[in-house]
Amino acid sequence: MLTELCGEIRNYFLRGQNDVHGGEYAIVDGTISLPFLQVGQYFRIVGSVFNDGVYQYPVKDLHDEEFSGAVWAMYVPPEVIDLSRQIDEWREKNATAIDSPYQSESFGGYSYTLKSGGDSGSGSITWQKQFASKLSRYRRLFPV
Numbered sequence: 001m002l003t004e005l006c007g008e009i010r011n012y013f014l015r016g017q018n019d020v021h022g023g024e025y026a027i028v029d030g031t032i033s034l035p036f037l038q039v040g041q042y043f044r045i046v047g048s049v050f051n052d053g054v055y056q057y058p059v060k061d062l063h064d065e066e067f068s069g070a071v072w073a074m075y076v077p078p079e080v081i082d083l084s085r086q087i088d089e090w091r092e093k094n095a096t097a098i099d100s101p102y103q104s105e106s107f108g109g110y111s112y113t114l115k116s117g118g119d120s121g122s123g124s125i126t127w128q129k130q131f132a133s134k135l136s137r138y139r140r141l142f143p144v
Contacts, residue, residue, distance in 0.1 A: 001084045003053040009139040012044050019073040026066045044072040087127045
């Protein structure tokens with residue numbers, strides 16, 4: 001979820017360009033050695049075929065590969081980690097409401113009613129709409 005959340009708010013919580021470590025990397029037995037990270041620190045992999053995304057160091061379930069790319073050392077506020085967990089819980093609880101654009105359907109002479117309201121016109125409930133006020137605090141105007 002943190003990968004999706006950071007992409008949505010266009011914020012990967014970098015402190016500066018020194019936090020972007022470009023180079024050749026190898027993932028062996030599901031793990032990657034990143035001596036510039038601290039245990040528990042979040043990081044982003046960019047330029048990988050199989051593993052682009054946000055992870056917490058150390059990670060043990062990556063797909064083995066060698067790639068030329070970058071690893072971004074992230075400084076994610078605890079509030080954003082908590083928000084990520086809240087969104088996961090909300091999505092799990094509201095999975096059926098999220099998946100369907102319909103408010104109601106009937107089948108003897110078929111009829112349906114779409115959900116109404118919201119920004120998209122369809123009115124479907126999304127985590128982005130549900131948590132918009134909390135997300136706006138961390139949103140960057142320009143992507144990194």
